[in-house]
Amino acid sequence: AQSVSQHNHHVILSEAASLELGCNYSYGGTVNLFWYVQYPGQHLQLLLKYFSGDPLVKGIKGFEAEFIKSKFSFNLRKPSVQWSDTAEYFCAVTSSNTGKLIFGQGTTLQVKP
Amino acid sequence: DADVTQTPRNRITKTGKRIMLECSQTKGHDRMYWYRQDPGLGLRLIYYSFDVKDINKGEISDGYSVSRQAQAKFSLSLESAIPNQTALYFCATSDRGYYGYTFGSGTRLTVV
Numbered sequence: 116a117q118s119v120s121q122h123n124h125h126v127i128l129s130e131a132a133s134l135e136l137g138c139n140y141s142y143g144g145t146v147n148l149f150w151y152v153q154y155p156g157q158h159l160q161l162l163l164k165y166f167s168g169d170p171l172v173k174g175i176k177g178f179e180a181e182f183i184k185s186k187f188s189f190n191l192r193k194p195s196v197q198w199s200d201t202a203e204y205f206c207a208v209t210s211s212n213t214g215k216l217i218f219g220q221g222t223t224l225q226v227k228p
Numbered sequence: 229d230a231d232v233t234q235t236p237r238n239r240i241t242k243t244g245k246r247i248m249l250e251c252s253q254t255k256g257h258d259r260m261y262w263y264r265q266d267p268g269l270g271l272r273l274i275y276y277s278f279d280v281k282d283i284n285k286g287e288i289s290d291g292y293s294v295s296r297q298a299q300a301k302f303s304l305s306l307e308s309a310i311p312n313q314t315a316l317y318f319c320a321t322s323d324r325g326y327y328g329y330t331f332g333s334g335t336r337l338t339v340v
Contacts, residue, residue, distance in 0.1 A: 159318070
């Protein structure tokens with residue numbers, strides 16, 4: 116079955132620390148990959164997405180993600196987090212075979228000032 | 229106006245009641261989805277529709293039904309609400325290439 120797994124459920128960092136959130140998926144074929152962010156009390160916002168081409172994708176607010184096809188991974192990174200990055204982060208994957216966007220369990224990031 | 233509008237934004241209902249959550253979109257997308265969000269479980273797909281005559285079950289369709297009244301409207305019904313259906317519900321749309329997904333602001337449903 117298709118699935119998306121996020122390894123870290125709750126991450127606590129101090130401001131200026133570096134961030135890496137793991138995401139692995141199990142799909143065959145061509146996939147589209149997404150990271151979404153949900154700030155407290157708000158709806159989902161797209162951080163970045165990968166469809167094809169350069170596997171290193173840059174998104175909004177200084178986030179980036181790297182697609183490693185051989186590892187079925189799409190990890191999210193940010194060199195220096197800010198208190199305002201406190202939110203929940205979701206990795207999501209869709210494939211042209213299924214047409215369904217499947218989410219990981221989410222990672223709650225808490226950044227301490 | 230928002231591209232994807234969900235109503236109501238918040239709802240408290242009693243166990244056993246029938247309730248409908250509505251979603252409308254101005255994106256012109258054919259594909260529409262209903263998800264529920266629970267802490268620690270992420271967003272799980274309830275139902276999805278690729279066009280007005282094509283409706284499919286998602287991961288957790290039991291206890292739910294949907295209606296695609298028009299290309300722009302996709303409603304989710306709980307025929308007899310139960311407390312473990314308390315969750316945040318999101319509607320989403322996508323284009324045919326699955327390159328862009330647009331989410332509504334969510335409906336927070338509480339079943340007491």
